[in-house]
Amino acid sequence: MNAFQKLVEHSNKVSNFRHLSSIVGWDQAAVMPSGGAEARSNAMAELEVHIHSLMTQPHLGDLFAQAEAQTLSASEQAVLREMKREWQQANLLPESLVHAQSLAGSKCEHAWRSQRGNNDWDGFEKNWAEVVKLSQEEAQIRAEATETTPYDAMLDIYEPGTTSAALDTLFADVKTWLPSLIDEAIEKQKHNNILLPSGHYPTDKQKALGLEVMKLLQFNFEHGRLDESVHPFCGGVSTDVRITTRYDENEFVQSLMGIVHETGHARYEQGLPQSLAGTPAGEARSMGIHEAQSLFFEMQLGRSEAFVDHLARLAANHFQGAEFEQENLSKIYTHVNKGFIRVDADELTYPAHVILRYEIERDLMNGAIKHTDVPELWNEKMKAYLGLSTEGNYKNGCLQDIHWTDGSFGYFPSYTLGAMYASQFMAAMKQTVDVDAAIRSGDLSPVFTWLADNIWSKGSLLTTDELVSKATGEVLNAKHFKAHLENRYLG
């Protein structure tokens, strides 16, 4: 067995343990009774330690050196590139830093859960100082290893190859047209009459409807399930994808569209190249490309009139009421509103929330601002982008998200990158596929074939730029995103 084969075998082993981690993680979120939590945490921590020890075995360095001298096919080269990337990431940080981050992150996140409700910035700030300091150390170490800026090194964890230079350009573009587009959309919708859900929508009926929508979206039930959890997510493994949702019996629109969103994530996972399973080249390309699938399903397909027509028709199997008519549902699903909270934001205002966070976390990691500057910067940017003041309103301002509490700096851009990729994929797809006709026919196969051929089946064989260029003929830009939003909200 040569060095490359040994590395693949090692990767398969790691992948097997990650499989276990994913399944018990799903179990913890979806079905575990509360009393099982402590023993489960211990078991999961033991597993993570074991995976880390596998990833940092000393002999791997030699194997990578040997494998890089081998003659490999293009696909083998991609496998090697991704295995090496993972190995470098796992070996970059000293154990002492990882341990300190884990402690500081847990403490800060735990306290945040009550501090947020109490609007307690001062209490939060005391714990957060350590989290930020340690993340800056992490960013510094990563930056030195990869010869880039601290923030770009953090961004690289989630979006390999994406730089803040590229994001600055993309987001500068968005900022030139987004605020006015939001105002125009709100003005246009101001006389809309919307019938909001006000009935009782039993969980079992909502679930039955959700399953029908998943069928329409060709979710493969031989390789996955729908369950419930407090925070909806897509987990499991690519041969057994577990999506979850949360039902509110006073409401149905959020859970229903949540299922469409998670089904997008799930179909990406189900469509990954099984021939590369067990290696990182067989995994999803990046957080942004993953979010591009869920947002393609939710925003490009899900909120289109043609798709809402299906939702209305399927809903009629379980519910009756004027709120389920397509025209009303479409109005609900495209309603624009300037709000404080990112997770409640509509498609149009969402990028403003992301750009604000991006600019702050970039400057924080690069040392251009202090963590105590964040509330004031938040307030300034909210006023500039959405006309809302968050002065003294921390709970609906900089305390609203979980991401920064444990040091996950560099993640936020993925949301808006995903929305942009999704728009660009749709524009490219429409050059060869009559998407609207496919949706209306109820057989969306042509849509999914395009995604499977161009995105899902590629795994991480290509870099993100290569993937997007091959699929759409151009690198990522904001043009298609703008056109999509203008068409939907002003068209």
Add this chain to the structure above:
Amino acid sequence: MNAFQKLVEHSNKVSNFRHLSSIVGWDQAAVMPSGGAEARSNAMAELEVHIHSLMTQPHLGDLFAQAEAQTLSASEQAVLREMKREWQQANLLPESLVHAQSLAGSKCEHAWRSQRGNNDWDGFEKNWAEVVKLSQEEAQIRAEATETTPYDAMLDIYEPGTTSAALDTLFADVKTWLPSLIDEAIEKQKHNNILLPSGHYPTDKQKALGLEVMKLLQFNFEHGRLDESVHPFCGGVSTDVRITTRYDENEFVQSLMGIVHETGHARYEQGLPQSLAGTPAGEARSMGIHEAQSLFFEMQLGRSEAFVDHLARLAANHFQGAEFEQENLSKIYTHVNKGFIRVDADELTYPAHVILRYEIERDLMNGAIKHTDVPELWNEKMKAYLGLSTEGNYKNGCLQDIHWTDGSFGYFPSYTLGAMYASQFMAAMKQTVDVDAAIRSGDLSPVFTWLADNIWSKGSLLTTDELVSKATGEVLNAKHFKAHLENRYLG
């Protein structure tokens, strides 16, 4: 950290990985979609290899030698004794034998799944020859290491400390009175009028009823769940016990009593000493003692008139019909019938099925008979014990069980040992607890307190003989079992 402490730490680590194994095992049986099977098998096999490698680390031998020279408390001595027992078991067999057994067992079991239906003894025998041969090798190695007979060495896997000499005595006793007791019971019941379930019993109602019965039995839902699987079982971990059942919408008695049975297993697990969690001394004592809990719940409590009264009352919340009246339910649950199939057998004929298997597997492991002798021996013993011929009827004879197909010789006695222990526990309990009054009151706490104090909380701190003697004042004997059966079936 001294040697004993190091061994406990090592045991905790192994226990964490077993936790993962139990949860993904439950997942596989209860919720995994079929397409996830292959990747799951690989992940689980990887985990088993890892657990085995932990159990066979070379430095453990020295640690055990050092720990045995330490001054330890009684409870620490028990922990050490059980850790050493596990370690010895794991290190006894050469890898090559374990691997050959795994292959031969999988092949034989897989083929058996269709051979049984086809009554294909000849086909089965070809694969089984290898399984038996390898099990005999295993038994020989175990026997040499523990200075006992081959069969006793196999029995020791499931029932530490139990010998075939003891079983021969117990079962000889049972054989003197069981056949006539069966005949008398059948004679007594011959004019019974039983209303069998014949309606439609929806799954959701059966489940709701099952949950109410679990509450009555004080199952702790903070530390466990009820789910569905093809083959009902009790899995998970002691802080998170997963029981399953299978619903048949044409029937309810089997699933309902199945839930009572599994709840017995579950309460044992939930009642194990958490202070010893992570070490084998905190685990269940043996298969027989485990089965004693499930059979205490099912046979001693569950089929008593007082308990069936509760079942009838709880059933009335969900179902109506004369089949649910206590008197009829009691007749169903104590109906005696001589049949071919062990898993369908009633309480009274069940021991005959077990003794038959015990005698055959004992002689097979000890080399007194050949595997090709089994069908004829089966036929002879079935005629002697239950008056039924299985000549040529392999599918309802020696091909009916899964246990022997993969070499699990030594397990069968646990079923009847469990039934005997359960009777003996009940007799002892009744000396201080008014069991019937407790059941009738609907608050069974005194019953569970006795079991918790005398059995559950002891884990594996005591040997089985010590445990039973302390709890009941005498070693295991068939007297209480006989009295219980005579009282129920002739009383």
